[in-house]
Amino acid sequence: MVEILGALILLSVVAAIVAVLTPNILHSVISLGAVGFLLAIIFIFLSAPDIAIVQIGVEVISLVILVRATIGRQAQSSETPGHLVTKVAGVALVGVIAVFGIRMFSEFPKFGIAVMDRFVDAPSATYLRDGLADTGAPNIVTAVLLDFRAYDTLGEAVVLFCAVLGALTVLRRKARVETEKSEDEPI
């Protein structure tokens, strides 16, 4: 189980590195898609089908948008010759993050051990114990999302609404075409 997870995570890390290093922008987008789908498989192995469904759907849509936006467009490589100081500073920063990350992850509970279950009054234990009786929803994920923590979901929906509003305002086509016409007409 842990070996399969490790192999999947290793594959997704390799795909991420390929996405960064490849010069072709379409190859890079496809490697990003590989990372996303590997993440969906990892969620299924962690028995989280709710998140896996969302991950697959969002991955498909974002991949389609990215491929459609990048296809037939020349990649503009932004390679700047690195200065020695920046290189040394980057390596040092990565080293510091690695040291603190290893320390932090060694303090975490071991994989598959639910720490919060030991406390009787912890929210997760309460949700698992009383979720079906309180909400009547057998799917505890939906019960938490739309009943116990519905306020969070409301904020999420409002964020999505604002994002779409912003995208429609900035990128709408009709107004742009009309302004171009009105600019063209006097000439």
Place this chain on the structure above:
Amino acid sequence: MSTTDRDPGMGMIVKTVARWLKGFILLYGIYIVLNGHITPGGGFAGGVIIACAFVMLTLAGGDQHGLQFFPQRAASSLDSIGLLIFLVVGWLGTWWASGMFFENFIATPSDARFELFSAGTIPISNIGLGLKVASSLFLVFTVLAALRLTAHDDKEAEKR
């Protein structure tokens, strides 16, 4: 110059397969939205799948094909309506029931569990979220496809 001249979509095989598949994908998305409180899934996942059906139609049949089934005005109205359904469900909890925001004010009797019409306000919120997510993701996709065309227009304008 209209966009249909420029983007006629893909071949006949792809168009036919997309025409046959769109009903099944829509059915699967609606199933996931309506059964969100029983089986894995919910408003967000089902909405993404419903948006995928229209994205597939747009990709297969050209820019205007998806908009024929789901016009931009309808999508933006459904976007707002979905969010309003969700807000009204939360507000009814404070107004009607004991006074908590998002109070689950429709009680579920214990013999009605695991049924489609159960779990109180959760299916209503799921339907609202599904409408919202489906229409907003389709709108984002349409707008980004239009961005590609306007970039193309800019290049042509530069050539002229």
